[in-house]
Amino acid sequence: MYQKMLASDKEHMERQQQTVEELRLSIAKYWVMAVSANQRLGKAFDTWIADCQQQQSDYNWSAMWIIMSQFSVMGPTIVVVKFIFDCVTTNRIEFTIESYWTEKLMEWRQSSIPIKIKKGKVKKILYKIKSLILTFCILVQTVVVVISIVSSYSMLPLVLLVNHFGKLFHKNEVPNDQGRPEVHLNCFVILLEGEKQFPNRILRKIINNVDTNVEMGKMQQPQNLFNLLNQSFSFSGVVEFDSNRVPSLLSDEPPNCWTLPVVTLASIAIALPNIAILHIDWLVTSVDEGLHYASIIDVLDEKCGLKSIKSVADVWVGVELHKKWFDMNLERKIGEVRSAKEIILALANEAERVVMEFSSTKNRIIVENPLYWPSNILAANSMYRISRTILLHYENSECQVEELFRKLICLIADILTACLTNLPHLIATKCICNAIEKREKSVRHAAIILGETEDILKCFEKRKLSNMGPRQPLCIDEWRQWIERHAPTISTSATSNGVASSDDESSKPVVIQMQA
16 A cells, blocks of 8 residues: 555656645654554563673573563563453444454464474374373464453443543544545555454544644744745846856866755855844854755755765855854954955955865865865865856846845745756655564655745745746756756746746845744
């Protein structure tokens, strides 16, 4: 069932983006499957056995028998509890002995003796002895289960009474959030062998757990990031941050990722003089919230090098905490130079120096293959290209600090907006985790991400951005190629949806919404 649903959802993901409600329902389905399939008791028992066997103790020889005797008592107790609960929740009473309680013993009784014995008479005698012993064990097992079930009848009236008062207490309670009927999700329950149905009350609690995780995410929504994304007027920034007119320092260019240009642009914005510290702090917080999701999306992109992602982490720690781009103090540059152009030129020259110093290394295989570049070289190459692109833009005009700061914010917002249109794909990917031991944790993470980004996703749906972009939206380079082919269509679509086009960007002031 899981694999069938997995194939169906993958096909749906390739065909179109899921809405917020579809994502919520999909998370609930996978959560029901993950929780109902999780065999915690079996795993705990295996771990306990392994730990006991590793312990050095004088009683080590008897530890196994002690554990087994404890579980022989727990077994009937579990039967009683399960029987009572099933009777109460399903309003029926059935007196049956499930086959799985004696199935293994019967298999052993019918199996042949593993010891090779030449004499047939001896073999027959041993087989009869084995059959008698196992028959006795089956009888004992059956008696224990029967006694446990019969004894449960004495507790049944009390349990039914408690259940009746519980129903009266909860009769005004909404069955589950969003009015989702459990019957629609009951088909996604993975039943154990011998189970006939899953109680609706337990299913409702499982579904409510999903809603709890979503609400938990809503309590930590990235509001600064939401305000930053409102500064995006089109996807043009995905192309504009890096110009083809900037020559490559080395033979080839590494594949782009979403996070590295965002960090580079933010570093340049922080280095600009005469920008209020309140605006700088807002930008740093907003970018940090965006990088949280963009970095996960970068990991999903197989075309994005892991070293590019590492370079982002290395650079951003210094920028966020110390306002430093590697060894360059971004705040100190304000006192050393006067104009924005000089600051950007200083960043470009420093980045070029780092890359050219790396190019002089004797290992030409590493130099000529961008996939082998160290993380600091990837970051320096990004700073060189973006800084030179900005200088080309202001080649024949004055560079006003406030105008450039607004421009950088728009570029960052455009890149993050295009990147975060992958959020439905990210959430769906978290749901369809194949590893059974990681499935429950992964679906829980998906529910939290949905809660955190629900307002962003609804905003994208309102602006009709969810289904825009290339067929492989994970890759920023695919986005750049797609935007270059569809630039007029994107501009018209953005304007028709109430969003200013890129042509109006310079004439329309950008309002930065600050959080108290």
